Amino acid sequence: MNYVDLDPALQPLIESYLEPADRDRLAPVLAALGADAAERLAPLADVADKNPPTLAQFDREGDRVDAIDYHASYQELQKAAYEEYGLSALSHRGLHGWDDLPPHLVKYILSYVFVQAEFGLACPVSMTDAAARTLRKFGEGQQITEAIDRLISTDPDHRFTGAMFMTEIHAGTDIAQTSTVAERDGENWKLSGRKWFASNPDADIILTLARFPGGDDTTRGVGLFMLPKRRPDGSKNSYVIDRLKDKLGTRSMPSGEVTLDGAYAVQVGKLDRGFRQMAEMVNTSRLSNAMRATALMRRSINEALAHARTRVVFGKPLIEAPLMRMTLLPLQAEAEAALGLVFYCGDMLQRGDAGDESAAAQIRVLTPLAKHYICKRARFVTGEAMEIRGGRGYIEEWPDARLVRDSHLGSIWEGSSNVIALDVLRCMRKQDTHRLLAKTMEEKLIPITLAEAGPEVRELLTRWTAIVDRGDVILGAESDVAEALIGGYADDLAQLIMATLLLEQADAEVTRDTNFRKLLVAKAFIGGNISADETAVVDTLAHFEDIVDGASVTREALSSLPAPVA
Known part of the structure; x- marks a missing residue:
C-alpha cells in the first residue's frame, strides 16, 4: 500500500503547481515516503500512541534532570521525520536532489503524506521549521546563527528540535497578560515565570515571550527570546518541567507545564516587537495545522473506503449502497478542496517570500482562513469516517479513534477558531x-x-x-x-x-x-x-x-x- 497512490488529487496538483525539474526531484522521495508511511510509519504511530512519553524529574542521585523518555516507536518516527525525510529542514536547505532551497510546497507535500501516518510528531517538526524561519528573519548574533544551523540539520548527532512556549494560565489568547518577566543579565537575559501548555517541552531551542523592564502593559511590552535547553557552557538551563499533560490526542508527543527560574535567554529582534515577531512562528504553524488537518481527512477517508469495499451487508459490499456513496462523496470532495487550498497557500507563501506584495497580503489572510475552516471540517470528516467503520471504528485497535482524537487539536492550537476568525x-x-x-x-x-x-x-x-x-x-x-x-x-x-x-x-x-x-x-x-x-x-x-x-x-x-x- 502507498498513501500517494491512494490519493487521486495529489499528483495532478503537483503537476499544476511545481515546475518539471522540481517534480522530477520530488517523485522518488514522494513515492518512497508514500509506501513507507503506509507500511512502516503508520504501525509505528499506532504503537507510539499507546506508549506515551514519560517524565523523570530526578535521576537516582536526586539531581534534577527533567528527562523525557520516548518509546522506541516514537524515536524511529523522529528519525524518519527529521533525518530521513528532513521535513523540518526542507524550507531552509537543499535536500533530496535540490542544491538550492526546494519550493515551500515540497515540504507541505511530503509532510502531508507523513502526517497520514503520524500526527503528533508533526507538531515539533513544524515548530522546529518555524523556529528556524523566525530566528533567521529577526535574530542576529553568533548564538542564534548556531541555533539555526542545528535546527535545520538532518545529522542525528548535530540536529536540534524547536518549540514555542507562549501559553500561560491567563495569557493564551490575551498575550498582553503574559506574566513571565525578563531581567537583564549582562548582554543577555534571565527569564522567570510559568508556561502552562508547552509542547515538545524538552526541545533544544525554545522561542518564548516575556515582559521586559520599562515595557507597557500591551503586547508591545512583551519581548521575544530564544531559550536554549543548555547554556553556552553546556550546563542545564534554569527551568524545570513540572509535569506532562494527559491529552485527548497527540499522545505520542509530550506537552507539559514549565517553570522558568532565572533561565538564560537571548533576545530576538526588537524588544517591543516581540509579539509581532512571534506571530511569524505562529502563522507558519497555523498553515501547518491546516495541512495536517487535511492529511487526517485523507487518511480517514482511505480507512472508510477500505472498510466499505470489504464489508458485506445484506449480500452486497457496503460501498455499493447508494446512501453510503452519498455519505462518502462529500467527504472526498471536502478533502480534495482542502488539499487544493493548502497547495495554493504554499504557492502564495513562496511568492510572498520572493517579494510579491499581492501574494504576501493573500497568504496573511489565507493562513487563518485555511486553519479556521479546514481544521473544523477535519473533526466532521474523521468522525463520519469513524462511523462508517461502525463499532470497529470506535475501538482503539483501529486508527479511526486516534484520527478523531487528533483532529480536535487543529482548531485549538495556535489560536482557537474564534481567535482565528478575529484575525x-x-x-x-x-x-x-x-x-x-x-x-x-x-x-x-x-x-x-x-x-x-x-x-x-x-x-x-x-x-x-x-x-x-x-x-x-x-x-x-x-x-x-x-x-x-x-x-x-x-x-x-x-x-x-x-x-x-x-x-x-x-x-x-x-x-x-x-x-x-x-x-x-x-x-x-x-x-x-x-x-x-x-x-x-x-x-x-x-x-x-x-x-x-x-x-x-x-x-x-x-x-x-x-x-x-x-
Missing part, C-alpha cells in the same frame, strides 16, 4: 483582503470556458460579488456586530476560495489530460457546500468509483449528468 477580521480591516481575494478568484474563474463548468462558474461569480458586499457590511458595522458575524463569514469565504480553486484545477486537468474527474469533484463540493443543492451531488454518484479511485473521465462519460443551463 481574518483584522486582515480585512487593514488591507481589504476580502476584496483582494475576490478579485484574484474572479480572475481565475473568468477565463474558464469549459461548457460543462458553466453553471458553476456563473454561480461562483455571483457569490463572489455578494460576499464582497457582505464583507463591506461587516467592516462598516459596530465592532460587536462585526465580531459576531466574522466566524460564519470566514467559513463562507474559505468555501468560495476552495470551490474556485477546484474549478481552476478542473479546467487545468481537462486542458492537460482531457480528464473531467476533477470537474465532478468540483460539482459535488459546490452542490453540497455553496448552493446547497443535493441533486447536484446525487448527479455525480454515477461516477463514484472514478472519483474515489482517480480514474480518467471522458467528456462522453459525462452524458449521465444534466446538460448545462445556457
Whole structure:
C-alpha cells in the first residue's frame, strides 16, 4: 500500500503547481515516503500512541534532570521525520536532489503524506521549521546563527528540535497578560515565570515571550527570546518541567507545564516587537495545522473506503449502497478542496517570500482562513469516517479513534477558531483582503470556458460579488456586530476560495489530460457546500468509483449528468 497512490488529487496538483525539474526531484522521495508511511510509519504511530512519553524529574542521585523518555516507536518516527525525510529542514536547505532551497510546497507535500501516518510528531517538526524561519528573519548574533544551523540539520548527532512556549494560565489568547518577566543579565537575559501548555517541552531551542523592564502593559511590552535547553557552557538551563499533560490526542508527543527560574535567554529582534515577531512562528504553524488537518481527512477517508469495499451487508459490499456513496462523496470532495487550498497557500507563501506584495497580503489572510475552516471540517470528516467503520471504528485497535482524537487539536492550537476568525477580521480591516481575494478568484474563474463548468462558474461569480458586499457590511458595522458575524463569514469565504480553486484545477486537468474527474469533484463540493443543492451531488454518484479511485473521465462519460443551463 502507498498513501500517494491512494490519493487521486495529489499528483495532478503537483503537476499544476511545481515546475518539471522540481517534480522530477520530488517523485522518488514522494513515492518512497508514500509506501513507507503506509507500511512502516503508520504501525509505528499506532504503537507510539499507546506508549506515551514519560517524565523523570530526578535521576537516582536526586539531581534534577527533567528527562523525557520516548518509546522506541516514537524515536524511529523522529528519525524518519527529521533525518530521513528532513521535513523540518526542507524550507531552509537543499535536500533530496535540490542544491538550492526546494519550493515551500515540497515540504507541505511530503509532510502531508507523513502526517497520514503520524500526527503528533508533526507538531515539533513544524515548530522546529518555524523556529528556524523566525530566528533567521529577526535574530542576529553568533548564538542564534548556531541555533539555526542545528535546527535545520538532518545529522542525528548535530540536529536540534524547536518549540514555542507562549501559553500561560491567563495569557493564551490575551498575550498582553503574559506574566513571565525578563531581567537583564549582562548582554543577555534571565527569564522567570510559568508556561502552562508547552509542547515538545524538552526541545533544544525554545522561542518564548516575556515582559521586559520599562515595557507597557500591551503586547508591545512583551519581548521575544530564544531559550536554549543548555547554556553556552553546556550546563542545564534554569527551568524545570513540572509535569506532562494527559491529552485527548497527540499522545505520542509530550506537552507539559514549565517553570522558568532565572533561565538564560537571548533576545530576538526588537524588544517591543516581540509579539509581532512571534506571530511569524505562529502563522507558519497555523498553515501547518491546516495541512495536517487535511492529511487526517485523507487518511480517514482511505480507512472508510477500505472498510466499505470489504464489508458485506445484506449480500452486497457496503460501498455499493447508494446512501453510503452519498455519505462518502462529500467527504472526498471536502478533502480534495482542502488539499487544493493548502497547495495554493504554499504557492502564495513562496511568492510572498520572493517579494510579491499581492501574494504576501493573500497568504496573511489565507493562513487563518485555511486553519479556521479546514481544521473544523477535519473533526466532521474523521468522525463520519469513524462511523462508517461502525463499532470497529470506535475501538482503539483501529486508527479511526486516534484520527478523531487528533483532529480536535487543529482548531485549538495556535489560536482557537474564534481567535482565528478575529484575525481574518483584522486582515480585512487593514488591507481589504476580502476584496483582494475576490478579485484574484474572479480572475481565475473568468477565463474558464469549459461548457460543462458553466453553471458553476456563473454561480461562483455571483457569490463572489455578494460576499464582497457582505464583507463591506461587516467592516462598516459596530465592532460587536462585526465580531459576531466574522466566524460564519470566514467559513463562507474559505468555501468560495476552495470551490474556485477546484474549478481552476478542473479546467487545468481537462486542458492537460482531457480528464473531467476533477470537474465532478468540483460539482459535488459546490452542490453540497455553496448552493446547497443535493441533486447536484446525487448527479455525480454515477461516477463514484472514478472519483474515489482517480480514474480518467471522458467528456462522453459525462452524458449521465444534466446538460448545462445556457
